[in-house]
Amino acid sequence: MTHRLRRSAALLAALAAAPLSATTTASAAPAEEARVLTGALADGAAYRLEVPPAWNGTVVLYSHGLRFPGEDNPPETAASDASRQWMLDNGYALAGSSYAGTGWAVEEAVDDQLGTLDAFTARVGAPTRTIALGESLGGLVTTALVERHPERFDGGLSLCGLHAGxxxxxxxxxxxxxxxxxxxxxxxxxxxxxxxxxxxxxxxxxxxxxxxxxxxxxxxxxxxxxxxxxxxxxxxxxxxxxxxxxxxxxxxxxxxxxxxxxxxxxxxxxxxxxxxxxxxxxxxxxxxxxxxxxxxxxxxxxxxxxxxxxxxxxxxxxxxxxxxxxxxxxxxxxSAHGGLTNAPAKPLLTLHGTADGLVPSSHERAYAERAGRPELLRQAFVDRPGHCTFTSAEIVSAFGALQERLDSGVWHVKPAFLNQRAAELGPELNTGAGIPVAPAFVRHHPLAFPRA
Known part of the structure; x- marks a missing residue:
């Protein structure tokens, strides 16, 4: 990738998640480091598995966003450093692949993420619960995984996903x-x-x-x-x-x-x-x-x-x-590698910004209006500009709401509840670029998607 496209990609990242998620860190280190396992799939995609000492039996499969051709393409296991550390500290195992291709790599991503789950089972053991989690293009991949392979997943959390398809x-x-x-x-x-x-x-x-x-x-x-x-x-x-x-x-x-x-x-x-x-x-x-x-x-x-x-x-x-x-x-x-059925067979929680210029929140309305099983779908919104500009606390709060739905069968996603939960996570997770950022879950009614 040339310097100009690198510069454009860097600018895009600066407008997106990096200021609020990727730069945060957790203050409480685990007593013992997580076990890290790496490897490669048959198509060349790299994978990474992270297993905490006191694994609770749940694995979270993370799907990363679009990477431009020529851009570095390592496997990732979480949307931010702080949310990753919180999950490991709380007993969740993490997994993710690089995908075998860059760009619009939905075709490769679905297969490689399933292959990463197979590698986890072979090298660590069969999980008792599997959660799909991803952002942006990875949010689309997350929803596709839950829709197409409900036998492999218990639920999904899709961040800033491309849900109009x-x-x-x-x-x-x-x-x-x-x-x-x-x-x-x-x-x-x-x-x-x-x-x-x-x-x-x-x-x-x-x-x-x-x-x-x-x-x-x-x-x-x-x-x-x-x-x-x-x-x-x-x-x-x-x-x-x-x-x-x-x-x-x-x-x-x-x-x-x-x-x-x-x-x-x-x-x-x-x-x-x-x-x-x-x-x-x-x-x-x-x-x-x-x-x-x-x-x-x-x-x-x-x-x-x-x-x-x-x-x-x-x-x-x-x-x-x-x-x-x-x-x-x-x-x-x-349509085959980017279209959605709008019929998740397992609980799916989506999280979207109210002022996203790359993937407007109307994507969520388009998905909800065609949802085949609306009782399995809930949508939460953060009132903040940018693409995928969630704090680690907001990601963890939404993740917690999905876990409660799986445990109790009840959704608790009212903005006031999620904001309180995020605030209680402390200042380390409620920051962006070193600046305190208050939780901003809000009731939001997206516009109709401009295209049928």
């Missing part, structure tokens, strides 16, 4: 890229599908977006693209939500110029290569209706007025522009 996610990314490519000057040099040079395409997109962000007209059109994707008006997980239109516009601009291009204009190339073509479509999409249904429509109209642009003219341009059809083979691949 892979086809819907990439259709939405296509919407944003399509609006930008259609309306921004000089954007014809950027490919929104058929990406055969991901790094070159990303370079071109970032230059065009940087130029556009420097003008009122460009900022207005970027805001329109953000609106059809439901990009939130907040981005900094350690700052208050912006209270004014200018602050919301600046946050959406940051999402669209810093994080979004890495996926829409670079990672799409990796996805297309493994899928055998373009899996996304916007045939029949009415962007005027999508804006009309968006809570951002007044902000977009204000930016258009300030730029002296006619929004209706741009909407007419979008309506008249040629649409993009999906390659049927590629669409089938993405």
């Amino acid at each position: 892979g086809p819907a996610l990439w259709d939405s990314y296509l919407d944003g890229a399509y609006v930008l490519r259609t309306l921004l000057p000089e954007s014809g040099a950027v490919r929104i599908t058929g990406v055969d040079d991901p790094l070159g395409n990303l370079d071109a997109a970032q230059r065009i977006l940087s130029d556009a962000a420097a003008t009122a007209a460009g900022r207005a059109r970027i805001a329109l693209a953000a609106a059809v994707m439901q990009v939130p008006g907040a981005v900094d997980p350690l700052a208050p939500f912006p209270a004014d239109a200018a602050g919301r516009a600046a946050a959406r601009l940051a999402w669209m110029t810093e994080s979004f291009p890495v996926f829409a204009f670079a990672e799409r190339g990796e996805l297309e290569a493994r899928a055998g073509g373009n899996p996304s479509t916007n045939v029949g999409v009415d962007y005027e209706r999508m804006l009309r249904d968006s809570e951002q429509r007044s902000d977009v109209r204000a930016l258009y007025r300030a730029a002296g642009l006619d929004l209706d003219d741009d909407l007419a341009t979008l309506a008249a522009a040629p649409r993009v059809a999906a390659d049927p083979v590629a669409r089938t691949y993405l």
